[in-house]
Amino acid sequence: MxxxxxxxxxxxxxxxxxxxxxxxxxxxxxxxxxLVLVFMWFFISNVLRGAEVRGLSWSYSFLKExxxxxxxxxxxxxxxxxxFGYAFVVGVLNTLKVALVGIVFATILGIVAAISRxxxxxxxxxxxxxxxxxxxNVPLLVQLFxxxxxxxxxxxxxxxxxxxxxxxxxxxxxxxxxxxxxTSTFWTWMIFVGAALVGSWVLYLxxxxxxxxxxxxxxxxxxxxxxxxxxxxxxxxLVGDSPLVSNVPVLGxxxxxxxxxxxxxxxxxxxxxxxxTGAFIAEVVRAGILAVHKGQFEAARALxxxxxxxxxxxxxxxxxxxxxxxxISQYLNLTKNSSLAILIGYAxxxxxxxxxxxxxxRAVPVFxxxxxxxxxxxxxxxxxxxxxxxxxxxxxx
Amino acid sequence: xxxxxxxxYEKEENTVSRKxxxxxxxxxxxxxxxxAACGGSTEECPECPECPxxECPECPxxxxxxxxxxxxxxxxxxxxxVCGARTDLLGFGYLDExxxxxxxxxxxxxxxxxxxxxxxxxxxFVPLTAAERGPALQTGEVDMxxxxxxxxxxxxxxxxxxxxxxxxxxxxxxxxxxSGYTTLEDLDGATVCxxxxxxxxxxxxxxxxxxxxxxxxxxxxDTSAVYSAYDEGRCDAATSDKSQLAAVREGxxxxxxxxxxxxxxxxxxxxxxxxxxxxHWFDVVKTVMYVLINAEELGVTSQNVEEMMSSDNIxxxxxxxxxGSFGQEDLELAQDFGANVIRAVGNYGEIYDRYMGPxxxxxxxxxGLNELWSNGGILYAPxxx
Numbered sequence: 001m002x003x004x005x006x007x008x009x010x011x012x013x014x015x016x017x018x019x020x021x022x023x024x025x026x027x028x029x030x031x032x033x034x035l036v037l038v039f040m041w042f043f044i045s046n047v048l049r050g051a052e053v054r055g056l057s058w059s060y061s062f063l064k065e066x067x068x069x070x071x072x073x074x075x076x077x078x079x080x081x082x083x084f085g086y087a088f089v090v091g092v093l094n095t096l097k098v099a100l101v102g103i104v105f106a107t108i109l110g111i112v113a114a115i116s117r118x119x120x121x122x123x124x125x126x127x128x129x130x131x132x133x134x135x136x137n138v139p140l141l142v143q144l145f146x147x148x149x150x151x152x153x154x155x156x157x158x159x160x161x162x163x164x165x166x167x168x169x170x171x172x173x174x175x176x177x178x179x180x181x182x183t184s185t186f187w188t189w190m191i192f193v194g195a196a197l198v199g200s201w202v203l204y205l206x207x208x209x210x211x212x213x214x215x216x217x218x219x220x221x222x223x224x225x226x227x228x229x230x231x232x233x234x235x236x237x238l239v240g241d242s243p244l245v246s247n248v249p250v251l252g253x254x255x256x257x258x259x260x261x262x263x264x265x266x267x268x269x270x271x272x273x274x275x276x277t278g279a280f281i282a283e284v285v286r287a288g289i290l291a292v293h294k295g296q297f298e299a300a301r302a303l304x305x306x307x308x309x310x311x312x313x314x315x316x317x318x319x320x321x322x323x324x325x326x327x328i329s330q331y332l333n334l335t336k337n338s339s340l341a342i343l344i345g346y347a348x349x350x351x352x353x354x355x356x357x358x359x360x361x362r363a364v365p366v367f368x369x370x371x372x373x374x375x376x377x378x379x380x381x382x383x384x385x386x387x388x389x390x391x392x393x394x395x396x397x
Numbered sequence: 398x399x400x401x402x403x404x405x406y407e408k409e410e411n412t413v414s415r416k417x418x419x420x421x422x423x424x425x426x427x428x429x430x431x432x433a434a435c436g437g438s439t440e441e442c443p444e445c446p447e448c449p450x451x452e453c454p455e456c457p458x459x460x461x462x463x464x465x466x467x468x469x470x471x472x473x474x475x476x477x478x479v480c481g482a483r484t485d486l487l488g489f490g491y492l493d494e495x496x497x498x499x500x501x502x503x504x505x506x507x508x509x510x511x512x513x514x515x516x517x518x519x520x521x522f523v524p525l526t527a528a529e530r531g532p533a534l535q536t537g538e539v540d541m542x543x544x545x546x547x548x549x550x551x552x553x554x555x556x557x558x559x560x561x562x563x564x565x566x567x568x569x570x571x572x573x574x575x576s577g578y579t580t581l582e583d584l585d586g587a588t589v590c591x592x593x594x595x596x597x598x599x600x601x602x603x604x605x606x607x608x609x610x611x612x613x614x615x616x617x618x619d620t621s622a623v624y625s626a627y628d629e630g631r632c633d634a635a636t637s638d639k640s641q642l643a644a645v646r647e648g649x650x651x652x653x654x655x656x657x658x659x660x661x662x663x664x665x666x667x668x669x670x671x672x673x674x675x676x677h678w679f680d681v682v683k684t685v686m687y688v689l690i691n692a693e694e695l696g697v698t699s700q701n702v703e704e705m706m707s708s709d710n711i712x713x714x715x716x717x718x719x720x721g722s723f724g725q726e727d728l729e730l731a732q733d734f735g736a737n738v739i740r741a742v743g744n745y746g747e748i749y750d751r752y753m754g755p756x757x758x759x760x761x762x763x764x765g766l767n768e769l770w771s772n773g774g775i776l777y778a779p780x781x782x
Binding site for chain 2: 172
């Protein structure tokens with residue numbers, strides 16, 4: 001509002017007070033601020049009073065009490081003797097786990113689907129269109145039920161698990177596969193891995209800068225890659241004993257034991273979220289690519305760049321500017337949608353929170369905690385993405 | 398950029414027309430009115446003074462608060478009872494082929510409705526999951542909670558008031574018959590399906606930990622998801638109250654393929670509960686439960702209630718409201734509410750047998766502890782007098 005009179009902040013003499021735009025604007029601002037505050041005060045005091053009348057406790061001291069309920073899967077060691085607070089942390093970590101893995105896979109799937117839909121190959125583009133249109137128009141909850149109850153629970157029983165090469169065992173109890181167990185030489189070997197990571201990064205920077213400065217081809221990517229592979233392999237033989245031994249899952253009385261296990265609840269949740277969000281991301285990416293003018297493609301091709309170079313050097317840097325902002329909301333959606341996990345038994349923060357409410361009887365404090373967690377996760381996601389957005393943004397003058 | 402709303406001010410040279418001004422003034426007056434209305438309605442209740450000793454003057458009761466807690470009056474005025482129940486457990490709370498709420502727990506709510514309004518249909522059933530029922534009771538969203546709810550000390554302290562135990566149950570474990578498991582020790586390392594937000598979930602943890610056994614829990618909030626997961630083979634065993642397991646077993650494709658292990662993992666006294674804050678309402682619901690149990694003791698059934706009106710047993714006459722009183726006036730209920738209740742839903746034994754008796758609608762479950770105290774069980778209600 002103040003834009004209409006940027007030169008003045010205060011009342012102008014000669015104009016009646018009630019007809020001066022500046023005064024009226026100030027009055028309007030103050031009134032709307034009061035209105036907002038009154039509304040907030042009304043809602044907050046209503047909640048407080050309601051809680052008091054019904055004897056709901058506001059104290060968070062129950063978080064120190066023993067939880068006493070089991071949680072089906074956890075990133076950190078958990079047992080029933082741990083506290084409610086600890087159980088809540090377990091839930092938060094499970095949410096983070098499914099959200100982070102989901103974001104990575106949904107992005108990959110989205111990009112692949114977007115490029116397929118834009119493909120000149122009729123079959124590929126039709127398949128991508130059908131996938132995107134069907135998935136975007138079916139509610140996520142229905143899809144989750146389909147994936148979990150319709151697919152993952154209908155896999156063969158654990159005694160008759162399907163064996164895939166690896167060996168990977170697929171059953172109702174989840175996916176079991178060979179994993180690695182560190183031995184005594186593991187940490188010595190990790191030094192080599194660390195050196196390889198740092199070394200290849202430095203080499204890449206130095207060589208690419210050299211290439212830009214001199215115009216001579218210096219193969220920065222290939223060299224960095226070679227270092228990344230050769231150093232750890234050399235280290236593997238230098239440390240003596242093998243730093244990792246394979247841990248093969250073996251069928252026990254009830255389940256497989258050993259190896260890496262991915263539960264059907266996690267997989268169901270992950271697949272549901274990835275497939276659903278992937279379809280939305282595909283449309284975001286497609287819009288971004290289409291936002292780059294056709295002339296840019298043609299000019300780049302005329303300069304002699306090949307198809308991949310056109311995409312990597314000309315189209316993507318420009319389309320990222322269009323893609324990033326809506327992509328942030330898709331990531332936020334994925335994180336928040338993970339709260340539907342409660343319906344298929346994946347112990348995310350909402351699921352654990354509900355259980356804590358029930359076992360401790362503290363609905364209001366736990367709901368506030370859950371809200372705070374989702375708000376924090378959303379803010380962190382959008383801060384990270386905004387920083388990235390600022391880096392890829394076209395600098396305008 | 399030039400927006401249409403910018404040009405307006407530019408044309409007027411930083412002054413506002415009379416039309417805009419009057420619109421603004423109207424808004425201002427409206428706002429003041431709203432503020433005044435808000436301020437008036439949210440008058441704070443006077444704070445209770447800090448008490449230096451035990452003998453301190455009675456704190457002035459806040460009229461608004463006490464009005465909100467008059468559950469009896471609210472129910473009476475509303476003309477029906479809001480009952481937290483379930484619709485997915487055979488025998489206790491489920492829907493019959495006409496989508497009518499039926500079951501043992503449901504009939505307890507209907508009994509209270511019959512006592513209040515002489516109409517067992519004057520009930521609104523609110524389906525609640527195990528995890529939702531506590532907050533629903535705490536916030537007074539339901540007038541009564543009858544949803545195979547275990548009475549525990551901490552729930553009593555947090556959730557509401559528990560009336561009297563209407564079903565003595567214990568936690569059991571269901572496994573597939575061909576597995577051959579008979580004790581909890583056989584289940585070391587097993588995967589167990591359980592409903593979240595239940596006492597069952599905690600008893601499972603306690604029992605396995607006590608015995609030093611390991612297990613993996615698969616938990617769902619929705620009871621039907623728990624048993625569908627068990628049925629599909631996601632779990633080796635499912636645990637819950639024995640009555641619930643019996644009900645579920647009946648609904649599985651081949652009930653005979655599953656057995657309920659002869660192990661009792663806990664005490665589960667299933668009890669209807671009411672929200673805290675209205676002792677009168679608490680007494681009403683309790684008394685209706687006493688009526689159901691005492692009626693069975695006295696042999697009054699829905700079939701013979703009219704004949705019993707002319708019984709020569711003074712206790713029967715008192716129960717049916719023919720003569721004497723057992724507190725009807727103080728409870729503000731009709732003199733013959735006992736008769737209305739029995740006529741509508743029958744006595745305790747009839748309710749039990751209707752669903753879980755030898756020819757019950759749901760399944761056959763021996764009464765066991767739920768026999769009357771005079772028949773070798775522990776079902777016992779205070780006398781009506």
